[in-house]
Amino acid sequence: MELLKERIRKDGKVRSGNVLKVDSFLNHQMDITLFEEIGKEFKRRFSDCSITKILTIESSGIGIACIAAQSFGVPVVFAKKNTTKNIDGAVFSAQIESFTHGRVYNVVVAREYLSPNDNILIIDDFLANGKALIGLEQIVKKSGASLAGAGIVIEKGFQNGGKELREAGMRIESLAVIKSMSEDGKIEFE
Numbered sequence: 001m002e003l004l005k006e007r008i009r010k011d012g013k014v015r016s017g018n019v020l021k022v023d024s025f026l027n028h029q030m031d032i033t034l035f036e037e038i039g040k041e042f043k044r045r046f047s048d049c050s051i052t053k054i055l056t057i058e059s060s061g062i063g064i065a066c067i068a069a070q071s072f073g074v075p076v077v078f079a080k081k082n083t084t085k086n087i088d089g090a091v092f093s094a095q096i097e098s099f100t101h102g103r104v105y106n107v108v109v110a111r112e113y114l115s116p117n118d119n120i121l122i123i124d125d126f127l128a129n130g131k132a133l134i135g136l137e138q139i140v141k142k143s144g145a146s147l148a149g150a151g152i153v154i155e156k157g158f159q160n161g162g163k164e165l166r167e168a169g170m171r172i173e174s175l176a177v178i179k180s181m182s183e184d185g186k187i188e189f190e
């Protein structure tokens with residue numbers, strides 16, 4: 001998606017630890033006009049699937065998932081990073097190691113919001129090592145729902161998540177795939 005790549009080239013900031021900061025349009029301030037185009041592009045790419053729900057993870061996936069959901073006309077469910085231990089049974093859960101914070105979260109979705117009748121599209125802002133997608137896929141499996149695939153705004157193609165998950169059979173549509181990036185600001189796309 002050329003519009004997105006241009007924006008990343010213009011406003012993306014490469015930080016140490018292979019982190020790309022896109023706070024000015026995606027992760028802190030949100031450019032909703034761009035989000036609308038992203039949402040339409042996800043809809044175009046998954047137009048062959050009859051999606052019933054979008055699943056994302058708090059917090060940075062929520063904004064993009066909500067705008068995309070308008071193109072699909074379906075609700076959004078976001079997995080919560082759980083702090084309460086005492087709700088087993090009422091939730092589907094998975095352990096996810098955070099790329100940016102380096103800690104492991106127990107993430108949960110209430111059982112009532114996912115069912116075997118659902119065909120789920122996962123949406124997230126970034127794909128790096130794939131831990132977030134693996135955890136969300138586990139939650140979908142536990143619920144008995146089908147997984148249509150994952151829509152990712154920015155995939156860092158030089159990290160392993162996308163390759164491994166595609167090899168394992170997950171359909172992943174990434175709107176911008178970064179081939180390489182360096183701290184002097186040079187960003188190359190696949």
Ligand code: 5GP
Binds near residue numbers: 021022125
């Ligand atoms: P993964 O689980 O694939 O290793 O990492 C994906 C998650 O980590 C995303 O939900 C995203 O929030 C965060 N993340 C991974 N890499 C980056 C990055 O370069 N920049 C930002 N802003 N977030 C990232």
